[in-house]
Amino acid sequence: MDTQAAVSIADGVTRQLDPRWIPLRRIHNAIFFVVLSMASFVGVIVLWISSRMLVVGLLLLPVWAVVMAAIAWQLYRWPPISYRHASYCLDGEGFEITRGVYWRTITNVPRSRVQHTDVSQGPLERRYGLGTLVVHTAGTMHSQETLSGLEFTVARQIRAHLLPGDEGDAV
Amino acid sequence: MPSDHRLHPTSILFSLAGSLKAFLLPAIVLMVTSGRSSDTPAPDGFGPGRWMTRWMPGDVEIANWQFFLLLLLIPSTIAAVVRYFSFRMRYEGTELVIRSGIFFRNERHVPYARIQNLDAVRNVAHRLLGVAEVRIETGGGQAPEATIRVLHETVFEEMRRRIFEERARAAGQADAVATETETPAVPAPAAESRTLLHLPLREVFLNGVLDNRGMLLIGAAYGLLWEAGLFRGFWDQLARGAYAPGLVRDTVQTMAGGDVPSLSRIAVLLVGVVGLLVLVRLLSMIWSGVRLYEFTLSRVGDDLRSEYGLFTRVMATIPLRRVQTLTIRESPLQRLVKRMSIRVDTAGGTATPEGGPKQPREALAPIIRRDAVPALVREVLPGVELDAIEWLPLHPRAFRRAVKPAMLIALAVTAPLIGILGWPGVAVLPFTAVWLALVTWKQVRRMQWAASGDLIAFRSGWFWRHVTVAPVVKVQTVTRTESPFDRRNAMAGVQVDTAGGRMHQIRIPYLARETAGTLHERLASQAAQTAFRW
Numbered sequence: 001m002d003t004q005a006a007v008s009i010a011d012g013v014t015r016q017l018d019p020r021w022i023p024l025r026r027i028h029n030a031i032f033f034v035v036l037s038m039a040s041f042v043g044v045i046v047l048w049i050s051s052r053m054l055v056v057g058l059l060l061l062p063v064w065a066v067v068m069a070a071i072a073w074q075l076y077r078w079p080p081i082s083y084r085h086a087s088y089c090l091d092g093e094g095f096e097i098t099r100g101v102y103w104r105t106i107t108n109v110p111r112s113r114v115q116h117t118d119v120s121q122g123p124l125e126r127r128y129g130l131g132t133l134v135v136h137t138a139g140t141m142h143s144q145e146t147l148s149g150l151e152f153t154v155a156r157q158i159r160a161h162l163l164p165g166d167e168g169d170a171v
Numbered sequence: 172m173p174s175d176h177r178l179h180p181t182s183i184l185f186s187l188a189g190s191l192k193a194f195l196l197p198a199i200v201l202m203v204t205s206g207r208s209s210d211t212p213a214p215d216g217f218g219p220g221r222w223m224t225r226w227m228p229g230d231v232e233i234a235n236w237q238f239f240l241l242l243l244l245i246p247s248t249i250a251a252v253v254r255y256f257s258f259r260m261r262y263e264g265t266e267l268v269i270r271s272g273i274f275f276r277n278e279r280h281v282p283y284a285r286i287q288n289l290d291a292v293r294n295v296a297h298r299l300l301g302v303a304e305v306r307i308e309t310g311g312g313q314a315p316e317a318t319i320r321v322l323h324e325t326v327f328e329e330m331r332r333r334i335f336e337e338r339a340r341a342a343g344q345a346d347a348v349a350t351e352t353e354t355p356a357v358p359a360p361a362a363e364s365r366t367l368l369h370l371p372l373r374e375v376f377l378n379g380v381l382d383n384r385g386m387l388l389i390g391a392a393y394g395l396l397w398e399a400g401l402f403r404g405f406w407d408q409l410a411r412g413a414y415a416p417g418l419v420r421d422t423v424q425t426m427a428g429g430d431v432p433s434l435s436r437i438a439v440l441l442v443g444v445v446g447l448l449v450l451v452r453l454l455s456m457i458w459s460g461v462r463l464y465e466f467t468l469s470r471v472g473d474d475l476r477s478e479y480g481l482f483t484r485v486m487a488t489i490p491l492r493r494v495q496t497l498t499i500r501e502s503p504l505q506r507l508v509k510r511m512s513i514r515v516d517t518a519g520g521t522a523t524p525e526g527g528p529k530q531p532r533e534a535l536a537p538i539i540r541r542d543a544v545p546a547l548v549r550e551v552l553p554g555v556e557l558d559a560i561e562w563l564p565l566h567p568r569a570f571r572r573a574v575k576p577a578m579l580i581a582l583a584v585t586a587p588l589i590g591i592l593g594w595p596g597v598a599v600l601p602f603t604a605v606w607l608a609l610v611t612w613k614q615v616r617r618m619q620w621a622a623s624g625d626l627i628a629f630r631s632g633w634f635w636r637h638v639t640v641a642p643v644v645k646v647q648t649v650t651r652t653e654s655p656f657d658r659r660n661a662m663a664g665v666q667v668d669t670a671g672g673r674m675h676q677i678r679i680p681y682l683a684r685e686t687a688g689t690l691h692e693r694l695a696s697q698a699a700q701t702a703f704r705w
Contacts, residue, residue, distance in 0.1 A: 093699035104653040108695035113647045138518055139647035139668035141676055 009157045012091035014098075017083060020128045021149030025079035027124060033075055037068050088147060090158060095135065097147055109145055109162075113137045117159045121152060131155035135162060176260045179302045179323045186251035186320070188296070190244060260319070262333050267307070269317055281317060283337045285309045287493050287517045291327050294483040303327045303486075308517075331488060335474060363471070367550055368536050368543075370466040378538040379459030380452050381504045389451060463537055470550060475515075479533065487533070493517045495645045495671025497535075497551055499544060501636040509541045515551060516671025548640070552626070555640060560628055562619035566662055569681035570615045577607040620679045622690055625697070627667055629677040637675040645669050646698040651691040653684075663687035667694065 044064045048057040082101055089096040094110040118134040125131060131152035135145045150158070259270045266282045291303040304320040305327055322330070370378075464481035475489045494515045501511045513536040536547060545557040566572075581603040589596035613633035621628040627646065630638040650666040657663050661684045667677040682690070 093696055096695075100653075102655045104658075105650050106691065107648055107650040108691065108698075109648050110646075110695060110699035112699060112701075137647040137668070138670040140670065140673055141666065141668045142648050142650060143668075145648070 009154065010090045010092055010161050012089060014087050014089040014096075017086050017088075017147075017149035018130055018151045018154070019083070020130060020151075022079045022083050024124060024128050024130060024149070025082075026076060029075035029079070033068075033072055036071070040064065040068070083149075086149070088150075090161060095145075095158070095162060097145060107142065107145055109135055109137060111162055113139075114162045117162055119152075119155045119159050125152075133158055176322075176326055178255050178258045178319070179300075179321050179326070180255070181300050181302055182255045182258075182321050183248075183251045185296070185302075185304070186254065187244070187248060189320075190247035190251075258319075262330075262337070265337065267330075267334065269319070279317060281307060281309060283334050286334060286490075288490070289331060289334060289488045291331075291486040292483060293486075297321060298484060305330065335472065335488070335490070364469050364476075365471075366467060366469045367475075367547060368466070368468040368539060370463060370538065372460070372464075374538050375460055375463045375466065376456045377508065377510070378463065379456030381502065381508070381510065381538065382455060382459060389454065459537075463533070466537065468536060475535070475551065477533070477535070485533070489515065489517055489535075491551065494551055495669050496639055496641040496677075497548065498640075498675045499548075499638040500675075503634050505538075506636075510538050511541055511544055512537050513539060513544065513547060513551075514674060516669075516673055518670035552640060552642065554624075555626060557638075557640075560621045560640075561623060562621050562628075562630070564619055565615060565679075565681045566660075566683050566686075568660060568662075569618075570612055572656065572660060572662070572681055573611050573615050574608055577611040578604060581607045615681075618680075620677075622694065625701070627677060627694060629667075629675075629679060631675075639675045639677055641667070641669050641671070641677065643694060643697045644701040645671070646694060649691055649694045649698065651687055657681075657684075665690050665694075 041064070044060050048054070048060050051057050085099070085101045085104065087098045089098075092111070094108055094113075097105075097107045097109075099105055099107075115136045115138055117136065119131050120134065121131045125148075129152050130148070131150055131154075132146060132148040133150055133155045135147075137143055137145075147155075253273055254271065257271050257273045257276075261268050265284065266280045267286075269279045269281070271277050271279075287308045290306045290308075292306070293303045297303055301324050302321040303324055304318070305322055307317040307319070461481045463479045466477070466479040468475065468477045470476070470491075473491050475491060475494075477485075477487050477489075479485055495518055496516045498514045498516070499511055500514065505511060512534050514534040535551070539547065548555055548557050581600065584603055585596065585600045588599050610633065614631070617633050617636065618631045620630075625643045626640055627643060628638065628640045630636065646667055647670060648668045650668070652664040652666060653662075654664075662681055663684045664678065664680040665682060665687050666679075669677070679687075679690075
């Protein structure tokens with residue numbers, strides 16, 4: 001993929017995201033899960049005590065544990081699934097992003113409509129060498145298209161390709 | 172520099188008036204409340220008000236709050252003076268340069284080619300002094316790029332002439348600035364002005380009747396009065412009068428009790444309701460009259476220019492090639508009298524003057540006869556024949572899909588009723604279900620799309636009908652959506668995003684998968700290619 005990208009990224013080939021996106025997503029989800037479980041644990045305890053049914057209320061805890069376990073399993077399972085359903089394709093005309101497992105969307109951003117682009121990299125992304133590409137258009141509904149999980153160098157190559165030339169403004 | 176322009180000297184006054192206005196409401200509230208408390212003789216306090224009173228000629232008395240109000244005005248006065256003395260504006264080859272600020276200097280370059288619209292607003296005071304508040308909008312952001320208050324009328328005229336002439340010239344040199352138009356705009360030797368639409372007073376009032384702004388006015392008035400605390404007295408009076416405010420409640424209770432309310436009571440209620448409705452419409456008519464008095468839409472060269480307003484005159488200029496989408500709206504009442512309204516969206520913000528009330532841009536044609544619509548559309552989007560558009564329906568099974576969520580809504584609406592009325596509430600379900608099914612049927616039948624040549628059109632709605640037309644060159648992104656239900660039925664939806672389209676967005680649901688695919692591919696590549704034609 002790296003060698004291909006070095007030649008030209010705009011060849012109309014549909015590409016997958018970088019596989020390192022999966023562990024990255026899992027870390028993100030783990031952080032989310034820790035916050036969620038702590039917050040909901042406090043909530044459950046408060047509910048238990050305030051309900052004044054100390055014995056029956058004890059049943060809340062296993063229910064909470066089961067729900068949290070289900071969420072945890074889902075959060076662990078989801079990144080590879082969404083990875084399989086996400087792809088992008090770049091050609092001379094523009095940029096196509098495919099996303100979504102159940103609700104699928106395919107968005108086309110013509111190259112001539114790109115107003116500006118951002119490539120950002122958070123601390124975790126930096127560890128994995130990934131980057132997030134944000135493409136801004138003058139639109140109203142989808143005025144920005146975000147694609148995370150690109151290799152950082154690839155994201156920058158795409159950016160370089162999408163940068164508006166001297167074709168004037170499309171507004 | 173010789174070509175530098177400054178603000179009109181009265182700018183200071185207008186800025187002050189602006190900040191005074193911001194203080195007005197709190198001041199009124201204060202006055203009302205303090206007026207009440209001042210019935211008791213004021214104790215000989217200290218405070219700065221006392222102190223100032225001593226220095227005032229005659230027996231002008233200054234309360235403490237008045238003094239603080241004056242104190243609050245000092246910073247805005249300084250700001251107004253600074254703004255007046257620091258403001259410089261000059262025209263350069265391809266851009267307008269605005270400099271302002273003394274300590275923090277700001278120089279803003281606005282290329283003529285990027286200006287989306289240029290508006291001048293003149294209220295009564297502006298008109299008496301022959302000045303105008305000018306707003307310049309470019310593509311980005313919600314707020315105008317530059318709000319210049321205030322300029323002398325002749326300066327504004329010159330600005331408008333220069334900006335649009337320079338732009339036309341720049342556009343003429345096709346390479347310098349990109350134009351959307353197929354043929355680059357040739358600088359017109361003398362831009363002729365042609366009236367496209369003029370609204371006589373009758374139409375303006377009719378617009379008021381059709382457009383229900385009256386309710387908004389009443390709401391605003393109610394809020395204001397409430398704030399001023401005037402309602403307490405009003406309600407007291409009403410409660411002591413012949414009919415208590417509980418009239419409606421009493422009547423409902425009587426009816427719920429199984430008794431027939433007295434005839435006179437029903438009559439009073441009916442007269443009240445009808446009177447209120449008439450009052451609302453009347454207010455709406457007056458509001459429309461004030462807002463749209465002498466509405467004129469004309470075409471000057473390659474620009475659309477509209478002018479309207481009784482007290483506050485607004486002059487809006489929209490370059491034709493900046494029109495992103497055009498939306499035709501038809502409400503049930505409008506349909507009754509064969510009228511429509513047309514709105515165009517530009518990429519500019521929604522013209523919210525800083526600190527002022529939010530006022531959306533007035534429609535291109537707030538009210539227009541149905542048979543005059545195609546001609547106006549042809550004028551705004553050359554080559555678009557509204558009657559010749561070949562509308563395509565949604566998927567044949569679209570209704571079968573759309574009716575399912577509608578039935579769920581019917582259930583959700585009826586469920587609380589069952590909770591309140593018990594099982595007899597179920598009897599309501601058939602009615603809501605049938606009604607929602609009918610509405611869905613009509614809506615699905617009305618929802619149509621067209622993508623022919625270089626434009627995309629979408630229409631929807633049964634009661635409130637909307638038709639939106641956008642040239643493909645204005646398409647920003649194209650999205651194909653597929654929900655799990657879509658997939659089961661081999662369907663998909665297409666969403667077309669433009670820089671305009673805030674009112675009615677192009678979202679075509681329930682298309683056959685292949686149709687959606689072709690439409691998506693075609694629009695995307697067409698949009699991509701139009702840019703390269705420059």
